[in-house]
Amino acid sequence: MAGLQYTLNRILLMIPTFLLVMIIIFLLVRLLPGDPAIAIAGDKASDADIAAIRERLGLNAPLWTQFWLFLTNTLQGDLGRSILLRAPVTEVILARLPTTIFLTLYAVTLSILIAGPLAFVAALNRGKWQDNLIRAVFQVGLSMPVFYIGLLLLTFLAAQLRMFPVGGYGETFLDRAYHLFLPAVTVALYTSAILMRNLRSAIIEVLDAEYVQFARAKGLPPRLILGRHVLKNALVSTVTLLGLSIGQLMSGTLVTETVFAVPGVGRMMLEAIFARDYPLIQGLTLTFAVLVSLVFLMTDIFQSWLDPRMRLS
Amino acid sequence: MKAAALALALATSTALGAFTIGFADAQERGGTLNFARYDGSKLVDPIYADRNPDIWMVGSLFSTLLAPTEDGTDLVGSLAESFEVSSDGKTVSLVLRDGLKFSDGSPLTGDDVVFSLERARNPDLGPWSGLLSAVSSVSADGRDITISLETPDPALLSMLATFNTAIVSKKAFDAAPGANDQEKSAAIFAAGGPGVGSGPFYLSGFEQGSSMTFTANPHYWKEGKDGKPLPYLEKVHFEIIPDDATRVLKLTAGEVDIAEFIPFSRVAELDADPAVDMNLFPSTRIIYSPINTRETRADGTPNPLHDKRVRQALNYATNKEALIGLVLQGAGKPMSSPVMSSSTRLAADMNPLYGYDIEKAKALVAEAGLKPGTEITLTTLAGSADDGTIFAALQQMWAPLGINLVAEQVDNATRGAKNRSGEFDIHTYGWVDDVNDPSQVTGWLGYFPTAKAVGTGWNNADFNTLYEASSSEMDPEKRADQYRKMQDIYAEAAPLLFMYETPFAVAVSGKVDGYLQTPLGNNVFENVSLER
Numbered sequence: 001m002a003g004l005q006y007t008l009n010r011i012l013l014m015i016p017t018f019l020l021v022m023i024i025i026f027l028l029v030r031l032l033p034g035d036p037a038i039a040i041a042g043d044k045a046s047d048a049d050i051a052a053i054r055e056r057l058g059l060n061a062p063l064w065t066q067f068w069l070f071l072t073n074t075l076q077g078d079l080g081r082s083i084l085l086r087a088p089v090t091e092v093i094l095a096r097l098p099t100t101i102f103l104t105l106y107a108v109t110l111s112i113l114i115a116g117p118l119a120f121v122a123a124l125n126r127g128k129w130q131d132n133l134i135r136a137v138f139q140v141g142l143s144m145p146v147f148y149i150g151l152l153l154l155t156f157l158a159a160q161l162r163m164f165p166v167g168g169y170g171e172t173f174l175d176r177a178y179h180l181f182l183p184a185v186t187v188a189l190y191t192s193a194i195l196m197r198n199l200r201s202a203i204i205e206v207l208d209a210e211y212v213q214f215a216r217a218k219g220l221p222p223r224l225i226l227g228r229h230v231l232k233n234a235l236v237s238t239v240t241l242l243g244l245s246i247g248q249l250m251s252g253t254l255v256t257e258t259v260f261a262v263p264g265v266g267r268m269m270l271e272a273i274f275a276r277d278y279p280l281i282q283g284l285t286l287t288f289a290v291l292v293s294l295v296f297l298m299t300d301i302f303q304s305w306l307d308p309r310m311r312l313s
Numbered sequence: 314m315k316a317a318a319l320a321l322a323l324a325t326s327t328a329l330g331a332f333t334i335g336f337a338d339a340q341e342r343g344g345t346l347n348f349a350r351y352d353g354s355k356l357v358d359p360i361y362a363d364r365n366p367d368i369w370m371v372g373s374l375f376s377t378l379l380a381p382t383e384d385g386t387d388l389v390g391s392l393a394e395s396f397e398v399s400s401d402g403k404t405v406s407l408v409l410r411d412g413l414k415f416s417d418g419s420p421l422t423g424d425d426v427v428f429s430l431e432r433a434r435n436p437d438l439g440p441w442s443g444l445l446s447a448v449s450s451v452s453a454d455g456r457d458i459t460i461s462l463e464t465p466d467p468a469l470l471s472m473l474a475t476f477n478t479a480i481v482s483k484k485a486f487d488a489a490p491g492a493n494d495q496e497k498s499a500a501i502f503a504a505g506g507p508g509v510g511s512g513p514f515y516l517s518g519f520e521q522g523s524s525m526t527f528t529a530n531p532h533y534w535k536e537g538k539d540g541k542p543l544p545y546l547e548k549v550h551f552e553i554i555p556d557d558a559t560r561v562l563k564l565t566a567g568e569v570d571i572a573e574f575i576p577f578s579r580v581a582e583l584d585a586d587p588a589v590d591m592n593l594f595p596s597t598r599i600i601y602s603p604i605n606t607r608e609t610r611a612d613g614t615p616n617p618l619h620d621k622r623v624r625q626a627l628n629y630a631t632n633k634e635a636l637i638g639l640v641l642q643g644a645g646k647p648m649s650s651p652v653m654s655s656s657t658r659l660a661a662d663m664n665p666l667y668g669y670d671i672e673k674a675k676a677l678v679a680e681a682g683l684k685p686g687t688e689i690t691l692t693t694l695a696g697s698a699d700d701g702t703i704f705a706a707l708q709q710m711w712a713p714l715g716i717n718l719v720a721e722q723v724d725n726a727t728r729g730a731k732n733r734s735g736e737f738d739i740h741t742y743g744w745v746d747d748v749n750d751p752s753q754v755t756g757w758l759g760y761f762p763t764a765k766a767v768g769t770g771w772n773n774a775d776f777n778t779l780y781e782a783s784s785s786e787m788d789p790e791k792r793a794d795q796y797r798k799m800q801d802i803y804a805e806a807a808p809l810l811f812m813y814e815t816p817f818a819v820a821v822s823g824k825v826d827g828y829l830q831t832p833l834g835n836n837v838f839e840n841v842s843l844e845r
Binding site for chain 2: 032033034035036038045046047049050084085086087092095096151154155158159162165166167168169258259260261263267268271273274275276
């Protein structure tokens with residue numbers, strides 16, 4: 001019952017968050033220098049053409065009128081028409097969102113698969129060569145920019161060894177997993193480095209905890225101690241970090257999707273910003289906000305399952 | 314003797330015939346060409362195409378009445394088999410080819426031509442209607458088309474060879490869903506398929522921002538070398554790859570056959586690759602920097618660049634060859650006409666246009682009384698390596714004049730807004746002609762009413778009068794003379810930093826033959842074949 005109440009409270013808290021996000025999005029987009037009418041008309045358009053476009057887009061209306069229109073339309077599910085793509089924003093986002101979600105989940109899965117086992121190996125061999133080697137390798141991953149790692153992987157694994165395609169995103173599930181492997185690994189290398197360091201520290205901390213020492217003293221087998229007591233408790237902080245990382249991963253798709261020619265919403269966001277496509281920027285930012293909020297919600301729920309004290313607080 | 318000669322002639326003609334048939338049989342047909350583009354099309358419709366990625370694809374889906382010759386200096390019939398202009402210059406008569414069809418096999422008639430041209434000149438629709446502003450009416454009688462003009466327009470024939478006057482199917486538009494022309498156009502593009510155009514291909518696949526596919530039009534009117542209808546290819550598949558390095562990797566990995574907009578820093582490396590044919594297609598692309606010529610800056614302070622001598626000094630102090638070496642790795646040439654590329658018709662050859670002369674530049678700034686340490690801002694594109702190089706070079710080149718050049722980095726939309734409002738000293742810019750006539754670029758760069766002479770604020774009555782007169786001058790010699798005078802005035806006033814012309818750098822796999830990018834930028838696939 002406490003769990004259900006906690007979940008409902010978290011969902012209700014999302015309403016003011018979204019309202020605040022909408023106000024910020026609306027104002028931020030309009031704070032950008034540059035006129036969308038010029039971006040649409042192009043450099044070669046006459047002043048009269050630009051004035052006509054401003055009028056047509058309603059950009060001459062007072063700011064509060066524009067905001068009220070944005071708010072009421074959004075609440076009705078209408079995010080407007082993209083200036084750049086000349087199509088409903090909802091339609092163009094929904095067409096490209098699955099690719100970005102797939103890429104993000106793929107990268108998260110790879111991050112967990114890489115970070116989890118290595119964190120255990122490093123923690124259980126604290127101070128030994130295995131620990132030092134793992135930490136040194138991940139330090140390199142952390143210190144290189146994502147786009148540089150991406151280009152290196154593309155050059156060697158795709159262009160030279162021809163093991164993976166240079167770009168694209170495939171048709172079927174397996175084909176897509178194959179096409180998106182390099183972009184997912186690129187992102188995962190960075191995220192897994194952060195996760196591995198955190199999980200390693202958490203495991204070391206839990207291994208020193210009194211209840212683990214008590215379990216050892218009771219003679220419980222090491223596998224049971226690690227699975228039941230160490231992992232569950234060490235995961236509490238790592239899950240929070242994972243939630244934050246997913247938000248970061250989504251914003252990281254702006255770079256990854258451009259380098260790997262993946263047609264997702266990250267690349268679309270860049271195009272929208274350069275074209276000053278107000279409706280599309282607003283729609284995409286709102287989509288990112290909703291997705292990140294949902295990830296945080298799930299993180300909180302999962303954490304409350306790992307640590308029941310959270311529900312009471 | 315006569316019989317022997319006849320036998321020899323017969324033998325020769327038979328051998329030649331066999332050779333010709335052999336040659337024709339050797340023509341490769343079919344296959345899919347994979348093309349890596351820097352940006353995707355949004356809507357390929359003759360009158361709504363307003364970005365280069367759209368404009369440059371119109372010719373693949375739609376045919377125009379006329380077409381430029383391969384060297385771009387003259388016009389030939391395309392859908393029209395003949396054309397003539399009346400002696401008073403106020404009537405253009407054209408005759409359509411017999412048996413023309415759209416890509417679905419439906420006939421292309423005079424009604425479609427009237428519909429298309431009325432659409433193209435409707436100021437409530439696309440942004441290019443001004444190009445047909447002299448037209449008063451268009452009518453058709455069978456295959457005969459008559460275009461009446463209010464005033465003679467020397468550029469009209471060129472406009473009939475331009476993307477915005479390409480012919481669309483009236484029937485397709487009548488049948489398309491939508492409340493107005495814009496919605497119908499968008500619906501036709503979204504649905505794809507044959508029927509709306511009569512170009513060498515029709516749109517058969519489109520994923521916004523990701524890919525686009527063209528399929529051969531079986532009813533295209535033009536014939537190939539083998540006597541069969543063009544195009545040779547079965548399909549063209551475009552992948553949108555904005556990142557330069559990834560486009561090159563896709564080509565070298567064999568995943569695409571052509572990669573466009575190759576960075577000039579990679580040209581030499583690709584040129585050395587035996588599997589790649591590195592093309593530098595001549596273009597009408599010019600890189601220049603508008604100079605704010607207003608008396609005061611936007612903040613109200615005196616503008617040192619208002620003085621013509623300072624602007625001339627900046628031009629003399631700029632070593633264009635050095636810039637070309639730094640930015641284009643040598644793959645370019647200095648501007649030789651002040652208002653257009655050397656490949657645009659009526660371009661004056663003023664080479665060297667402000668050749669490097671630092672002593673002359675110093676004398677000019679001294680004469681103008683420019684204070685040492687004067688700060689001038691160069692507005693550049695954020696993230697552009699080329700602009701960064703230009704800034705660093707100009708900063709050094711202009712230092713001997715006592716100019717302290719500072720950079721201001723902005724994105725493209727902001728740069729455009731600053732150009733319109735005059736809130737800049739100098740900023741980087743570029744241009745590619747859209748029409749095969751000098752009036753567009755000259756109007757943009759110099760004619761004040763169009764766009765304040767590319768935002769410089771330069772307003773010269775003589776130039777403006779000449780431009781207006783040239784817009785209805787039908788005598789080619791007189792028009793050429795007007796253009797020569799305009800270029801002289803413009804060069805003397807120097808409202809720009811005249812920089813360089815660049816080619817279109819396109820890397821093509823060795824198995825591709827016949828690809829062309831025209832000086833206007835149009836991608837031409839109709840003669841492309843793939844070695845199999």
